[in-house]
Amino acid sequence: MMDESNPYLPYIVRIEETWYETPVGDRAVKTFKVNFVDDKVWDTWKHRPGNCAMVGRLGVGESMFCISSSPTEEGYLRFSIMEAGKVTRALHELEAGEMMTVRGPLGNSFPMEEWEGKNIVSIGGGIGQAPLRPVINFVRANKEKYGDLKVLYGARTSDLHCFKGEFDEYREEGTACHLAIDVEEKDWPHFVGFVPDLLMKVAPTPENTIAVTCGPPILIKFVTQNLEKLGFTPEQIYTTLEERMKCGIGKCGRCNVGSLYVCKDGPVFSYATLKTIPEAFA
Amino acid sequence: MGDYKFAKDKLAEVIGALKDYQVFAPTAVGDVVRFKEVEDASAIKLDYANSNVPPKELMFPETETLFKYRVGGADIESAVTEPKPRLVFGIRPCDALAYTIVDKLYNWDFPDPYYQERRDGSVLFGMACAEPAANCFCTSMGGGPASEKGLDALMFDLGETVYVKTLTDKGDKAAKAMGLDAAGDAEKKAAEAVEKDALAKIKRSLDTEGIPEKLPSLYDHPFWEQFSDRCLSCGICTFLCPTCHCFDIQDEQEGFDGRRARMWDTCMFSEYTVHTSGHNPRPTRKERTRNRISHKYSYFPEKFDVIACVGCGRCINYCPVNIDILDILEKSKQAEVKEAKA
Numbered sequence: 105m106m107d108e109s110n111p112y113l114p115y116i117v118r119i120e121e122t123w124y125e126t127p128v129g130d131r132a133v134k135t136f137k138v139n140f141v142d143d144k145v146w147d148t149w150k151h152r153p154g155n156c157a158m159v160g161r162l163g164v165g166e167s168m169f170c171i172s173s174s175p176t177e178e179g180y181l182r183f184s185i186m187e188a189g190k191v192t193r194a195l196h197e198l199e200a201g202e203m204m205t206v207r208g209p210l211g212n213s214f215p216m217e218e219w220e221g222k223n224i225v226s227i228g229g230g231i232g233q234a235p236l237r238p239v240i241n242f243v244r245a246n247k248e249k250y251g252d253l254k255v256l257y258g259a260r261t262s263d264l265h266c267f268k269g270e271f272d273e274y275r276e277e278g279t280a281c282h283l284a285i286d287v288e289e290k291d292w293p294h295f296v297g298f299v300p301d302l303l304m305k306v307a308p309t310p311e312n313t314i315a316v317t318c319g320p321p322i323l324i325k326f327v328t329q330n331l332e333k334l335g336f337t338p339e340q341i342y343t344t345l346e347e348r349m350k351c352g353i354g355k356c357g358r359c360n361v362g363s364l365y366v367c368k369d370g371p372v373f374s375y376a377t378l379k380t381i382p383e384a385f386a
Numbered sequence: 387m388g389d390y391k392f393a394k395d396k397l398a399e400v401i402g403a404l405k406d407y408q409v410f411a412p413t414a415v416g417d418v419v420r421f422k423e424v425e426d427a428s429a430i431k432l433d434y435a436n437s438n439v440p441p442k443e444l445m446f447p448e449t450e451t452l453f454k455y456r457v458g459g460a461d462i463e464s465a466v467t468e469p470k471p472r473l474v475f476g477i478r479p480c481d482a483l484a485y486t487i488v489d490k491l492y493n494w495d496f497p498d499p500y501y502q503e504r505r506d507g508s509v510l511f512g513m514a515c516a517e518p519a520a521n522c523f524c525t526s527m528g529g530g531p532a533s534e535k536g537l538d539a540l541m542f543d544l545g546e547t548v549y550v551k552t553l554t555d556k557g558d559k560a561a562k563a564m565g566l567d568a569a570g571d572a573e574k575k576a577a578e579a580v581e582k583d584a585l586a587k588i589k590r591s592l593d594t595e596g597i598p599e600k601l602p603s604l605y606d607h608p609f610w611e612q613f614s615d616r617c618l619s620c621g622i623c624t625f626l627c628p629t630c631h632c633f634d635i636q637d638e639q640e641g642f643d644g645r646r647a648r649m650w651d652t653c654m655f656s657e658y659t660v661h662t663s664g665h666n667p668r669p670t671r672k673e674r675t676r677n678r679i680s681h682k683y684s685y686f687p688e689k690f691d692v693i694a695c696v697g698c699g700r701c702i703n704y705c706p707v708n709i710d711i712l713d714i715l716e717k718s719k720q721a722e723v724k725e726a727k728a
Contacts, residue, residue, distance in 0.1 A: 111496040112452045112646075116460045141460060163457045163644045165637045167662075189662035203460050321665075347667065348659050350635045353496040356651070357632030358658050360677075361667075362602065363685035368495065382605040386667040 111353050114160065114205035116141045117181070121200050125184055125266040133231055133266055134196050135172070135184045138204060150209070151175055153216060153238035154344065154372040157208025158352045159183050164194040166205060168349040168367065172234040174241035181206065184234045184266060210352045211371050214239055214316065214342060223251035225308045227327050229299045229319025230259050233266050235344045235371070236318055244277065254308055258284030258299040262292060282306050300326035303334075310335040316342045325385070328375055341375035345384060361386070387558050390550040390566035391573050394543075398427035400564045407473040407509070407560065410444055412437050421474065432543060435519035436478050436698060440628035444474060445485065445504045446492075449649040452500070452635070457644045465645075466499045469507055473560055476513040480522075480696040482536035483529045484628035485510075490690040491631055509560045511550070512537040514577070515584050521699030523590040523712065529696055531584035532577070542577035549573040592712050594683070594693060601684035601718060605676070609721045613714050614675035616707045621652035623701035623709070624678065629694040632658075653677050679714055 107113050117138040125133040136159075140146060151157075151171055160166025167189075173182035187196045198204060216239075224243050228236045243250045255274055259265045262285050274281040284295040284302040295302045299319065308315070315336055317327045324343050331341050347359035347366045354368035362381040364370065378384040392400050401409055401424055411430040413422040419431055420439035451465040489505065492498040515522070515531035524530055534540050538557030542549040549569050552558040604610070624630040634651040637644060651658060654674050660666040668674050686694035695711070702710050 110464055110466060110499050112500075113462055113464055116462070162455050162459075162462075162646075163637050163639050165635070165646075192662070346661075348661055350633070350648075350651075354494055355491060355496075355498060355631070355633070356635065356648075357653060357681075358651070360681065360685060362680075363688040382602075383667065386673070 111207075112351070114158065114166065114207040115145055117204050117206045119198055119200050119202050119204060120180060122198070125268070126264050131186055131188060132196070133184055133186045135182060136195070136198070136204065137173075137180050137182050138206065139180050140206075141203070146179075151181075152209070152213030153242045154211070154213035154235060155209035156211045156352070156367070156371060157181075157183075157206050158210065158349075159185070159195065160191060160205045160207075161194045161198065162203075162205060165191050166207065167191040168210070168346070168352055170235040170238075170344070170371070171209065172237050174238035174245065176242055176245035184231070184237075186231050207352065211367055212369065214372050216242055219314050220249045221251065221312070223253070223308075223313040225254045225256065225313060225315045227256045227299060227303055227315060227317040227319075227331075229257070229323040230264065231266060232317075232319030232323065233257055234318075236316060237267060237270075239316055240274070240279075244274075244279070251312065253279045254306065255279060255281045256284075256299065256302055256306055257282070258286070258295075258302055260286045262289055280306075298326070299323055300330045303327055303330050307334060310337070310340060314340055314342065318344050321385070338376035338379055339374055342372060343375065343378070344371040345373060345378075346371060387552040387554070388561060389569040389574065390552065390561050390564075391547050391569040392550070392564070392566050393547055394545075397430065397548075400566065401427045401430070401475065403565050404473055404560065404563055406471060406563065408470045409473045409475055410441070411475040421477075424475070430476070432476055432513065435515070435517055435522075436480070436700070438626070438700075438704075440484065440626060440698070440700065441474060441477050441481050442484065442488070442628050442631075444472070444508070445488070446501055446631065446633070446650075449647055450500060452646045452648055454643065454645045457639055457642045466503060468503060472504070472508040473511060474508055475511045476541070477510055477537075478515060478698070479512050479531065479533035479535070479537065479540070480524045480527075480529050480698040481628050482510050482512050483524075483527075483533060483696045484698070486536040487629050487686075487690075487692055487694055487696070488631050490692065491686075494690070509538045509556045510536065511539045511541060511557070511560070514540055514542045514580060516543055516580050518584055518588045519699055519703065521590060521702040521710075521712075522588055523592055523697035523699065525585065525588055525697070526590075526592040526594065527693065527695055527697035530581075531588070532581040542573075542580050544573060544576045544580065547573065549577050551577070590699075590712060592697075592715055594715075597715060597718065598684045598687045598693070600723070601680045603723045604718060604721055607721050607724070609717055610672050610676050612717070613709050614671040617654070617671045617675055617709060618707060619654050619656070619671055619674070620706060621654040622704045622706070623711075624652040624654055625650055626700045626704055628696060628698055628700070629682070653681070675714075679711070679718070683715065
């Protein structure tokens, strides 16, 4: 856990490795593999799939990102960050050996224990795969505790798929991995179309199954609709929300949807909860 | 606890005796009354309805440093300090009640060390209201002109003398440090009369029954627009609200000296919620007005069991376009809830 006496103080982390998930340029996604400068932090650090952290650069600021590595990947943390604004531009300038700040883990997490014994379907789009990756890797590392794992993932083009190198690993382990792109590309052997349509084609059965989805709001909207068509109940569907955040600890006010703070009560919500909050889809 | 009094013309001596405390009191700064550290007791202003700026700034300043660092370095120096004990002299009961509400937020799960240090280190000497203002409605919000909630001592202005009733050990200790005389039945009776008079002068009220439960059902209701259409998004209702606590966090640099600071922010600004993508979940004044009212009267009580409003009337008094929170809440009670959309 964070320094309990002062939750505003970040840890300093050293970047061990960086690489681009998508082509360099505007809105590129860069992954940072980092480690704490003070090794003792690991004694108390404990994160769960779904947890977030404030990642920043001193002198610029910090923003909230999901931790895209599973706690089963030991000895480092990973963040996959799209270049979009002031903080992310400053982070993208950093390379291996340089320092960043990390404040966390923050927020709630996916109820992985509650899901034991169930099948898991992960349905992601674009950078929305970042919070799903720790779920996938947690299930892969604890195979005996879970049923069947299916990964459905799409992006506008094959270039824009994040974590491309990992899909073959999933398949080699026998995990079904269904990929999609929005428009036809030469030699693309997988699905062409939007992720909600890919979902209807794969048509996972709802029996004893949990569906986890993340992506742009329009994807979440149609994926949840289609999951309901397939017979999933709102209690079987989970997603993560994002809002502008500053403190990450339920004080600064701005990330509320209704009475819930996304930074503290979220980012993970069941669709059953979100259905009761109109602002969740604003 | 004890009953004390002092002669008003001895105020300077009473304050001067508080050598172990940093004393804050209402002070006229130009046309504005706000709480300042007392340097000269003659600057203390006690004949006002309420300070223009609420004393929330004593617990969470408009801007405060969270930590300092050297740019390019890896060392962070926390700015939490243990201040000298503070005595807040002349705080109104509504503003003390507001602290008890904001405490819940700042103590929730992750205690906020900056706020907490100041709260724990402060002794609150309230001044009962003798002349409530036109838009005061504290009696509807669990307070009153002589409410003792959150205070360590409550004072009554009896004209020539001030009656001081201590309510906690902290308050009694400070009263003793002030070197006050003992008060008797005469002062107590006079104080009761002040309270009775003041209660009769409070003209505005609100029955809050059912409001927290109803507001979420008015999410899409057009009634918000009759208020939000004329809102200027100036944010004064939130900056001068004693329970509004929202803040922004920014990094600042001067040469190689950097600091991360937080500063008051407001849900009435569109930048408050806008995403990096440009998407804004509260794009217009309608959504922002709805959030301000719903947060105070529905979301906050749902989470913390208390409405985040003390009826001080500042948001009504200072709104440049006369938006009246009591009017909004009365209209919300009348608004018909339509069938939920499928």
